[in-house]
Amino acid sequence: MTGASRRVARVLIDSPLPQLDRLFDYAVPDGLLAAAVPGVRVKVPLRTVGRTVEGYLVELGDEADGDRPLSELDEVVSRVEVLPARLYAHARRAADRAAGSASDILRLVIPKRMVRAEKAWTAAGAPETPAVDEGDRGWAADVVAAYPDLASAVEGGERIAVDAPPRPSDDVPAWAELLAATAVLTLSRGRSAVIVVPDHRDEAHVLAVLERHVDAAAVVRDDARRSGPERYASYLRLLAEVPCIVVGNRSSVYAPAHDVGAVIVWDDGDPLLAEPLSPGVHARDAALVRQELQDCALVFAGLTRSTDVERLVALGWVREISARRRESPRIVLSATREGESRGTRVPSAAFAAAREALTHGPVLVQVARPGYAPVLVCADCRTPARCAHCAGPLRARRPGAVPECAWCGRSAPAWACASCSSHRLRMASSGSERTADELGRAFPNTRVIVSDGEHQLTHVDARPALVIATRGAEPFAPGGYRAVILLDGDRMLMTEQLRIAEACLRWWSDAAALAAPGAPVHLVGVAGPAARALATWTQAAYARAELAERAPLHMPPTVRVAAIDGTAAAVPEAIAQLRHDVPELSESAVLGPVPHDDVVRALVRFEYSLGRGVAESLRASVVAAALRGRRRRGAPPGPRNTLRVRLDVPDLDL
Template identity: 40%
Template sequence: MSRENGSGAGEGAGGGVPEPEQLALIRDSVRKAKVPRAKPRTWRGAALAKELPVARVLVDKGVLHLDRYFDYAVPEELDEVAQPGVRVRVRFGAGSRNVREGRREGGGLIDGFIVERCAETDYTGPLAALAQVVSPEPVLDSGLLELARAVADRYAGSLADVLQLAIPPRHGRAESRAASTPPPPPAAPDPGSWRRYGHGADFVGALAAGGSPRAVWTALPGPQWAEEIARAVQATLASGRGALVVVPTGRPAARVDAALTALLGEGQHALLTADAGQERRYREWLSVRRGAVRAVVGTRAAMFAPVRDLGLVVIWDDGDPNHSDDHAPFPHVREVLELRAARDKCGFLLGGWSCTVEAAQLVETGWAAPLVADREQVRGAAPLVRTVGDGDLARDEAARAARLPTLAWRVVREGLKHGPVLVQVPRRGYVPRLACERCREPARCRRCAGPLEAQEGGAALRCGWCGVAEAEWHCGSCGGFRLRAQVVGARRTAEELGRAFPAVPVRTSGREQVLDTVPGAPALVVSTPGAEPVAEGGYAAALLLDGWAMLGRPDLRAGEDALRRWIAAASLVRPQGVGGTVVVVAEPTLRPVQALVRWDPVGHAVRELAERAELGFPPVSRMAAVSGPPEALAGFLAGAELPPDAVVLGPVPVRDAGPGPARRPGAAPVGEQWERVLIRVPPGSGAALAASLKTAQAARMARGAKGAREGGAEAVRIRVDPPDIG
C-alpha cells in the first residue's frame, strides 16, 4: 500500500503497527496498486540522515480522509532528535487546498507525531523535509498508538482526534521537572473493608499475587469506597505492576487521591485532572510515561494514561455522563478500559453504589465476576427508605400548600436534632420551568416560544431564551391565567425550607458553587444531583424531591439514571441502625423506586437488561446515531455500505434545544432543521457498522461536500453508542 508525501494529495495510507480487523474494511475500499519502494530524494538539496532517512508522520488533521501516515525526509541536523514518538512540525499539502488550510493554522506548518523511521519510501516524488522537532521527548509509544487506533476504529473516528484526547498539550518547563526514577513497590495490603464482600479478600489477594481478576463491584453505602479502591491499587503495585483509576469528576478524584496518599505516602501515584493546570498535569503525565509513577488517579482523559506494566484498570460510577467524552469521536471510559484490560491482559474493576445495564451485561456474559455483599451487610449499611406517592400527596394538605409532604417535614424535623439533612432537587436555579395550572401546557414566550421562568421576589415572568419580561401571560390552549411549577429549582427550595426552619442554616450546592464537604452540625443542604457534599459523620436524613421529573424523561435510561442518582445521595446518609432515613417523593409502584426501597440496584439492572434484549436495544445490540440536514443525511445513507443485518430507524427531527441551553454533541445548529437516524446491528456486527460509517464519511469529506469539513450546514455527524437515544 502506497504512502504519501506531505506535499501531495494522493490516496495512500500506511503504518508500521498492528491495526484492528475492522480497519481493513476501510483500507480495502481505498486500496491502490502498489508502487516499487524507492530511496527518498533529497529535498531542495538538503543533506538527509544517513540511516533511516524517512520519517513516517501522523499529521494532526482530524478528518477521516486524511486518517493515514505521511512520509517526510529527515534532515541530517534533525537525525538525532527526530525519533519515533516525538512531536514535529511539518509542511502539509504544498500547492493544494491543504496548504491554504495549513496557513490558517500557522504559515503552512501543522503539528504531528513521528510514528516510525524507515530506510525507504514507496512515494515516487521528492519528499518534503521535517520542518521542526518540537521536543525530543517521545510522547507517543507503540502501545498508546495501538490503543488510540483501536478506539478510533470502534467509534468511527480519526486517529488524530483520539490522540488529542490522549496526549496533553506540551509545557516546556514540565519536561525538565518530571520525575524519571520509580519508587520501590509497597508491601501487599491487608484486605481491610474488602472483607465485607463475598470474594473481596480473594480479589485483593489475586492482584497482589500478580493475577488479573475482572469484577463488577457493587459498593456498600458509605465513605469506605475510596479506601477500598486504594487497597486494590496498593495490591497491584505490590506485584510490580501499574494501576489506573478513572472517576467522573474532580471531587471523587480528590477522595481517592487522599486515600492513596494515606496508604502509600507521597510520590507513589499521579493525579491527572483538568483542575491541576496545564504544567502540573503535563509533568505528572510525563512521570507516568517515563515509568517514575506506576499508579494514576484521574478524570476522563486519564483513561489513556500510559501506565507501564498495567496490572489493573478501575472505573468508578460508570453511569455518570462525565465518563462520555463530548469531543469526537466521543469515547466512553468504560469501553476504553475494557479495551485496555483485554489488550494488556490486566485486572478490571467496575465499581459504584449502583449498577448500570452495561455492568450487568459484563457479568451475564461471564466477562467479569460479580463482587457484592450479602443482604445482611446491605441492610446494616443502608438507610431506611420511605416513599411518598401521588395518592399520598393528593390527600396531604401540607403537600398541596408547600410542595413537601407531611412525612418529609417530620423526617427533616427529627433529622435536624441529630445532624445535617440533605435535600436533593432535580434542577438548579429558582423555578426553571412553569406550566398552566389547568391543562399543564408549558408556559412559553409570545416572542420566541422560549420557556417562561419565575423570578425571585415575585418579579414578572421572564423568557429563558430571549430574556423578555412577560407581565400578562395567559394559556394559549385553555385560556387559563394561573401557573404551577413543573420543577422547582434548588434556590427556590432552599428559600422555602429557610422560611419553614428559620433557626437552621441552609446551604446550597450546585453548578454555581459545589460544596465538597459540610460539617456534621444540624443544617439543611439543598443540592442538585451529582453535587451532593459529603457530611462529616453522614447525613441524618435525606429528601429526594420531584422524583417524577427524573423518571418522566423520554429516554431509555431514565429509570436507570434516576436510581443511580438516588442511591448516590442515599449512600451519604447514616445507616438505618443509627436512625438514617431517606424519603423519596415518587410513585412507590415504579420499578426504580422499588429497587431503591430494597436497595437492589443489581436486580434492577438485570431486569432492564432482559427487557432490552427482548427489544433489541443497547447494550445487547450496537447502535449509531447519524444526524444532519435532511438532504445531506439522505445522501450519506445512500452512499454508506451498511452491514446486511443493519436496521435503520428514522429519520426523525432532531429536537431543537433553542439558543439558550447548552448544546449536546450531534444537536442541530441554531436555526437549522436537522434529522437523525439510529442504525442498529446485532452483536458481532458493531465493528462492521463503525467501519462502514467511517468509510462513507471519509469518502464524503474527500469529495469536498459543502460544509463537511467545517461542520457547516451540510455536515453529517456520527456518534457510535450514543448515550441518549430517547
C-alpha cells in the same frame, strides 16, 4: 543516489480532517537521524494545504529501494517521546471501533507542549520508584478483603464488577477507600493503577484517601481543571518508566502510565464519563479496549449497576464479585397518609424523621432542580409559560420576581398566555432555593444550606442543618447524614429519556449512601420497579430486568446504535453503502432519515458482532464525503463536513 537505502518515518498528522487519519511516509534527513525516534512531536510539509503541520512520529523503518519521491521531515519539535507505542495502539483501536480519528483521541490525552515545564522535568531526572510500607499495604488488604477473591482477581488481570459499600466513613465515602485500597495493592506489586471518576468531587475523595497511604510523588492527578504547565508536567511524569497511581476524569482512561496493572472505573453510568467530543468514546468502552490490549485488570465499581456492565456480566465477559457481608441503607417509601393533602410535598413520616434527626446532626434533602421556581405555568389553564422571543421556559428567581427565560435570559414583564390570554402565572415546581425557603419556615432556628450549580459545596460539618441539594451536588457530611429525604422523584421519572429510571435509581442510591448507618432514607411519592430496587437495594437485579425489557425492542445497550447526521443526499448514500458492505443488517436496522436541526439524521441499530463492519463502512463514507467537500482553488465554497457519524449512542431519544 537511486536505489539507495533510506530511513523512513511514518507520521500521524494532528488534524481533525478524517481523510488525514492515517500514517504518512516521510524521508528522514541526515540532520534529524538522531532526534527522529518513535513518539516525538514533528513538523512535516503537507502538500494538499501547502504548509507545515504538526504530527507524531509513530514508526521508523528502512526502505531498501528509495526511488519513490518522499517529502522530508521538517523539524523534530521536541526530543521527549510523548506518544508511546502503547498509547497509540490504544487510541487507534478505540477510534476504529467508534469510526473516528486517532488524532481526535490523542488531542484529549496529550496536553499542549509547555517548554518551561519540559525543561524542568528533563533537568530533574527520572523519579524514584515508589514504595508502599507494610502498614499501608496491610490497610489496603483489609479493605479489599471485604470482597472475597477481589485481590486475586485484580492481580490476575480479570474484568470485574463490584457493588461498592453504601455508607460513609469518618471523612470520605467508603467506596473511595475501596478504590484507593485496590490501587495501593496494585502499586505495592510494582505496577501502576488508573482510577477514572466522573467529577472533581469524586476525585477529591479518592485523593484524600491516597494522601494518607501513599507518598505524594507516586500519585498523579490528571484532569483539565489545572493550568497548562501543571497538566504537561503530570503527563511527563506518566511517561517515566516508574509505576504510579493516576486519578482523573474520563480522558484519564488513556493515561500512558508505566506497566498498568489495574484500571478502575467508578460509576460508569454517570453521563460525565461519556465523551462529548469526536469520536465520542465512552470511558467504559475505552477501558475495555485497554484491558484487552495491555493485559491489566479492569474493575467497574459503583453503588448501582449500569445496564451496559450488567450485559457484560450476563455474557460472562465481566465477573461479578459480591461483598462478604451485604450492606444496605435503611430505605423508607414515603407517601401521603389518609387525611393529608395529595399536594403535600413532604409527607408527615418524612417530616417527623427530619425533625428527629435534626437533634443529632445534618439532614439531606435532594431535589430535582436548582433555582426558586424553575417552571411557571398559566394560573388559569395550566399551559406552560414560554418566552415570546425563543419559546424557552419561563422561571422565577424569587417570590414576586419578573419572570425570565431560562434559555435567552430575557425578562417577560407583560407575559400573556398563548392559550387563554391570561396574565396570571403560577409556580409549577419548586427548585432548591424555594425548597430551602419553605423548609426554613417549617424548621425555625435551623441552619439551611443550599448546594446546587450556583452554590457548590463539597462538604458540610456534623452540626444540625438542613442541606438542600440538587441531584449530584450533595455535599459529604462526616459520619453521614442523620436522615435523607428524596423529593421530586416522580418528576424525575417523567423526563422523556430511555434511561431515566436507571438514572433516577443512580441519583437516589448516591444520596442514600451518604446516610449514616441506620439513618432513615425517605423516597417520597414514588412507586414501581425503580423504587422497589432502591428499597431492597437490588440495583443489579433492576439492571437485568431493564435488559430483558429492552432486548425485544432492540434498544441499547442490547444492541449498538450509530447516529448518522448530514445532508439529505449524503445520509441516504451512506446508508446504501452500509447495507452493501454489511448485508447482515436487518430490514428494521435503519430508522429514518428524519429532519434534525439543520440536517437529517438516521439511526442504525446493529448487533455487536457486526460492529467492525459497520464502523469501517461508515468511516469510509465520512472520508468520501470529506473528500468531496474539499474546496479547490478557484471553485466557489461549498458545504463542508457533510456527514457526521457517532457510534454507541446511548439513547434513541436524541
